[in-house]
Every structure is written in C-alpha cells, then in structure tokens.
Amino acid sequence: MSRRTKLIATLGPATESAEIIGQLIDIGANVFRLNMSHAKHEWARDMSRKIRQQANARMAHVALLFDLTGPSIRTGDVETPYELKIGDLVEFRREGTEPTVPLSTTVNYGGMMDDVAEGRTLVVDNGTLLMEIRTRKDDRILCEVKNAGTLGSRRHINLPGTRLNLPAMTEKDHKDLALAIECEADYVAGSFVRDAAHVHELRDAVQALEGTAQIIAKIEDQEAVRNIDAIIQASDAIMIARGDLGIEVAFEELPILQRRIIKRCHELGRRVIVATQLLESMIQNPTPTRAEVTDCSNAAYEEADALMLSGETSIGKHPLRCLEVLVKITSRIERSGGLGYGQDVLxxxxxxxxxxxxxxxxxxxxxxxxxxxxxxxxxxxxxxxxxxxxxxxxxxxxxxxxxxxxxxxxxxxxxxxxxxxxxxxxxxxxxxxxxxxxxxxxxxxxxxxxxxxxxxxxxxxxxxxxx
The missing domain is CATH 3.40.1380.20 (Pyruvate kinase, C-terminal domain)
Structure with a gap:
C-alpha cells in the first residue's frame, strides 16, 4: 500500500449514489461516515447497504462509521433569518416561553440559563456570530451582538469556557445508536464527549444492544482537553473535531492542541483522526488553497491514523476530486518522513x-x-x-x-x-x-x-x- 494515512469520507446528497460510493472506494476511501445530525433513518439504512454492496463487489474492507449528534445546543426556528447589526440585543429563551424583545429565539437546552454567566462569550453558527451575555434570568438570556451577521433556524451554539451540564447521550442519540447497531456499524462516534464517563456510557449502550462497534470520542471543547488522558484510555480512537474545538479554544492554540493530542494518542496507544475543514474551499472550488494543502500535510506529517472529509464530500461540488487531492497530499508527505511520535509509545x-x-x-x-x-x-x-x-x-x-x-x-x-x-x-x-x-x-x-x-x-x- 503506497499510502499509509487512512481517509474517511462523509456521505451526503453529493455522494449518495452507489456509483459514486464505488468510485470513492476506488480512489481510496477507507471509512464512510454517516452524520446523524442530518441523516434520516431510512437514508442511513440505504447508505449502509450501498457501502457494503460496493465494498463486497471490490473485495475491499471498508468501515462504516455512525457519527451521533450528541448533546449540542441549537437555536429554535425563526420565520425569517434575523439580519443582525453590532450592538443588537438577541434573546435566547427556554422552549415554551414568550419573547420579550423583537430578536428572540428558543434553545433546545433549557439548562443553559443555569450554566452560563453574565459577561461570558456566546458563539453562534460555528463562529460566524459572536455575542456577549449581558443579562441572565431563570428562563432566558439577553446577548449583545459583537459582529454583523445572519441568525437562521437551528443554528449551533458554543459557550467557550463554560461547563455545561448536558447529558452524554440524548434520546435521539439512543435511537440513532440502535439504528447503527442494526446496520452493523463498525464505529460509533460520540459527539461532545467531556470525560471518560461519557465514553463508558456510550460503550455500555452499544453492549446493551449487543453491538460490535468500536467507540470514537470526538474532542470538541475545553473540558474534553482537560480530561484528555482519561478519554483517550476509555476510547478505541480519538477524533480531533477542529470545528467546535477551534471555537471553544483560542484559534492560535488549535495547532498546538492538535499536535499535543496526536502525540498523547501515540503514547497511550490509541488511534487518532484529524477532522473538519481540511479542504473546505473545495466545497465550491476545484482546487485547494495552499493553506489547506499545508494543513493536510501537517496532519499526515504528524502521522495521524486518518484524515476526515465532511462537507467536502457530503455536499460539495467536487467530492471525487477532494478525495483525489487528499490521496496526493498524504502520499507525497509520507515519502518525506514523519514526526516520529511512534518512538514515544508507552x-x-x-x-x-x-x-x-x-x-x-x-x-x-x-x-x-x-x-x-x-x-x-x-x-x-x-x-x-x-x-x-x-x-x-x-x-x-x-x-x-x-x-x-x-x-x-x-x-x-x-x-x-x-x-x-x-x-x-x-x-x-x-x-x-x-x-x-x-x-x-x-x-x-x-x-x-x-x-x-x-x-x-x-x-x-x-x-x-x-x-
């Protein structure tokens, strides 16, 4: 095998046909990811069948990964997106309560009001909107907008540095996990894992369903970083989910954390995946930016086990080309050597x-x-x-x-x-x-x-x- 780094492709509307799945295997996909944050159950069943059929036709051993949504915080529905200006006040309130200001939306986690503090930062939609919490009440918070942008429905919320008392698995996660076991998933990824107990809870749930899936813990916030050793030891593999993690920590710290986590995974004997925005510009463009090439090269040089494509292959215009680009980058950098963390295994x-x-x-x-x-x-x-x-x-x-x-x-x-x-x-x-x-x-x-x-x-x- 000329390429050592394994490649994970996320399936979606751009890659849901059996023909495209087969072509992705031919190019070099080793694992297919189904993102249960967006997937309907019948679609996931259909994708699982197609993956097995296309792999069997090629006598290839290709893994199936179900990525659970996890206890993420999201805004409610708004009739039309809010166009926000600097200084606007936006209200986030518990479901079932009435708005008190024109710019108001609900959140799906009622306990958020108990966890946050005035003066802390609230981030919406993967960093596109930054806000400061100005007022906290029992059933709502009022936030001041720090940059102009658009707030739509069901947008993801991050609260950097805030410890959230969210459950390890939601009711939806349990239903999606049952589907994963039904589809004989090889891996199940737990989102927003914050400590080893969350990993154990997911593993217990897999075993209760008599599943054989191994557990991937996604590292996405500061609390997970603080508990990284225990999480690594409790998991079968680690995913450095740089999207949310890059919001939760200072952006200049992210490359250092990536390298530190990879090194620790080597030392403790666990596989590690680098994920999110590897080739983000290629969702639209046929060629990567030079910064993206360097980013992917660094992950391969750090000798991560696998690199993962998300939107690039699920909704992008050039899914096959994205995988080809990643094959070229990883194959080339591997010929120049690696960082050598394998010498540090305990x-x-x-x-x-x-x-x-x-x-x-x-x-x-x-x-x-x-x-x-x-x-x-x-x-x-x-x-x-x-x-x-x-x-x-x-x-x-x-x-x-x-x-x-x-x-x-x-x-x-x-x-x-x-x-x-x-x-x-x-x-x-x-x-x-x-x-x-x-x-x-x-x-x-x-x-x-x-x-x-x-x-x-x-x-x-x-x-x-x-x-």
Whole structure:
C-alpha cells in the first residue's frame, strides 16, 4: 500500500449514489461516515447497504462509521433569518416561553440559563456570530451582538469556557445508536464527549444492544482537553473535531492542541483522526488553497491514523476530486518522513514489547514486510502505533469485522484468513496468499508477529520467514 494515512469520507446528497460510493472506494476511501445530525433513518439504512454492496463487489474492507449528534445546543426556528447589526440585543429563551424583545429565539437546552454567566462569550453558527451575555434570568438570556451577521433556524451554539451540564447521550442519540447497531456499524462516534464517563456510557449502550462497534470520542471543547488522558484510555480512537474545538479554544492554540493530542494518542496507544475543514474551499472550488494543502500535510506529517472529509464530500461540488487531492497530499508527505511520535509509545505489557521488537527487526531488513496475525485486531493496532517504516504492513485475521475495523488503522492492509491449528501452517497460508495476490515476490523476508493460539497455547512470538 503506497499510502499509509487512512481517509474517511462523509456521505451526503453529493455522494449518495452507489456509483459514486464505488468510485470513492476506488480512489481510496477507507471509512464512510454517516452524520446523524442530518441523516434520516431510512437514508442511513440505504447508505449502509450501498457501502457494503460496493465494498463486497471490490473485495475491499471498508468501515462504516455512525457519527451521533450528541448533546449540542441549537437555536429554535425563526420565520425569517434575523439580519443582525453590532450592538443588537438577541434573546435566547427556554422552549415554551414568550419573547420579550423583537430578536428572540428558543434553545433546545433549557439548562443553559443555569450554566452560563453574565459577561461570558456566546458563539453562534460555528463562529460566524459572536455575542456577549449581558443579562441572565431563570428562563432566558439577553446577548449583545459583537459582529454583523445572519441568525437562521437551528443554528449551533458554543459557550467557550463554560461547563455545561448536558447529558452524554440524548434520546435521539439512543435511537440513532440502535439504528447503527442494526446496520452493523463498525464505529460509533460520540459527539461532545467531556470525560471518560461519557465514553463508558456510550460503550455500555452499544453492549446493551449487543453491538460490535468500536467507540470514537470526538474532542470538541475545553473540558474534553482537560480530561484528555482519561478519554483517550476509555476510547478505541480519538477524533480531533477542529470545528467546535477551534471555537471553544483560542484559534492560535488549535495547532498546538492538535499536535499535543496526536502525540498523547501515540503514547497511550490509541488511534487518532484529524477532522473538519481540511479542504473546505473545495466545497465550491476545484482546487485547494495552499493553506489547506499545508494543513493536510501537517496532519499526515504528524502521522495521524486518518484524515476526515465532511462537507467536502457530503455536499460539495467536487467530492471525487477532494478525495483525489487528499490521496496526493498524504502520499507525497509520507515519502518525506514523519514526526516520529511512534518512538514515544508507552510499552506496558509483553505483547506491546514484542510488537516493538518485530518493528525494529522489520525496519532493519532491506525490503522486509511486516505481517501481524491477530484475532481481534489489538496486536495490529499496537504494532501500527509504533509507526513501522517498512513499506508494506499486512494484518491477517479470520474475521471480516476485524478487517473492517482495521480500515481506520494507519498503514495496515487487512486480509481475512482462516487460522490453522499450528502457527507454522498459518504463516505459510499467509505467505502463499501474499504471493498469489501479487503483493510480494517469492523470497521476500517476512517479519511475522503473533499472539494467536498455536496448538492451544497462547504465545507472543516473532517469526522471520522467507516467502
């Protein structure tokens, strides 16, 4: 595989046809995201079927990610959008109450009035409107507009620096999660995760529904940053959701936080996704800005596991071209090397130390290939976290589910392979498969790391085998 960074494409009106989904797979999409903030259930079912059909037709292991809405705060409906001027006063009130000023709208979180304080900042619609809270009452707040703009219906509200007592999951999230499990989602992303307890609640909900989806925690506010270590350890993967996070923190801090979170994910052995506005201008334009190219290059240089496109592929004019651009950028930057955080992974057990030894051996042998035999994908993830330099890195597992979940793991190409009773026979099967599929030539050195049972004995092992 010439590209190590995995790519996530969000589906939407621009990419909902089976033909386009197939083309996205051909270009390099490893994971498809369904954004449940906008998706209807029947549409999500249809997309899930199309993804599986197109992946199966190509014998590709492509993961399905359901991104839950989470406990976001949104404005109510307004008959016509408000054109706001600097100094205007806007009222945000609990549902069921009457307006007291001309510019008034409800909010879907009645507890907001209890959480906020006068003098704090309120941000609307992903930073397009900035306001200062002037007056707080039990059922409403009055805010002064700090920049001109338009306030429409159901706009997202951020309250930087304010601790919100929102639930981890809403009633809608529970319904969407049940659909995700029905559709056999490989990943479920929890939005606005603020501490490890929120991750545990989502995992418990998945297990209660007998689902197999792994958990992605989206880092979107200051409280999540403060609790980052506990959230990383409780999750299967982390998403740096730079849209909301960039509003919640000072914008000059965002690149530092991105790098710090990526580094910590490496150290603690968790996969990490960089998301939001990677190629935002390409929603309209056929070419990226030079700043966007640099941004995507930085994420690849930091050796994130995956980069995610949102509006670029869901509603943009050039969804296929966006993915092609991301393939070109990541492939090129990978040839120039990476930041090397894989050297900082904290090795806590024998399996992780065995993986380190295998990576060191594979990196030291000219033209060697790294192979992992794994039943659950854990060893493959541990090995990938060490960021091996070998050009090809394969994982073999007897389960399709594990193959799909490894679609998010940097640099790994996963194949389904039934394991034999002895590890020697399994190794030979894997080598034969790679030769027959023209992934390598006979005689290529293979460094094989395994923690599977061999003759009913579990052992961490490294085998040097020539195909």
């Amino acid at each position: 090795l806590r057990d024998e399996r992780q130390k065995t993986a380190r030894a295998a990576v060191t051996l594979a990196d030291s042998l000219p033209d060697a290939r790294l192979v992992v035999l794994t039943r659950r994908g854990v060893l493959a993830n541990h090995t990938a976290m060490l960021r091996p330099r070998t050009s090809e890195f394969y994982a073999f597992t007897p389960k399709n589910l594990v193959c799909r979940q490894l679609a998010l793991t940097r640099n790994v190409t996963a194949f389904k392979l039934p394991f034999a009773a002895s590890i020697d026979e399994t190794v030979q099967r894997a080598a034969n498969f790679l030769i027959e599929s023209e992934n390598l030539k006979p005689g290529t050195p293979l460094v094989i790391v395994s923690d599977i049972l061999s003759n009913h004995i579990a052992a961490n092992s490294i085998i040097l085998h020539h195909a």
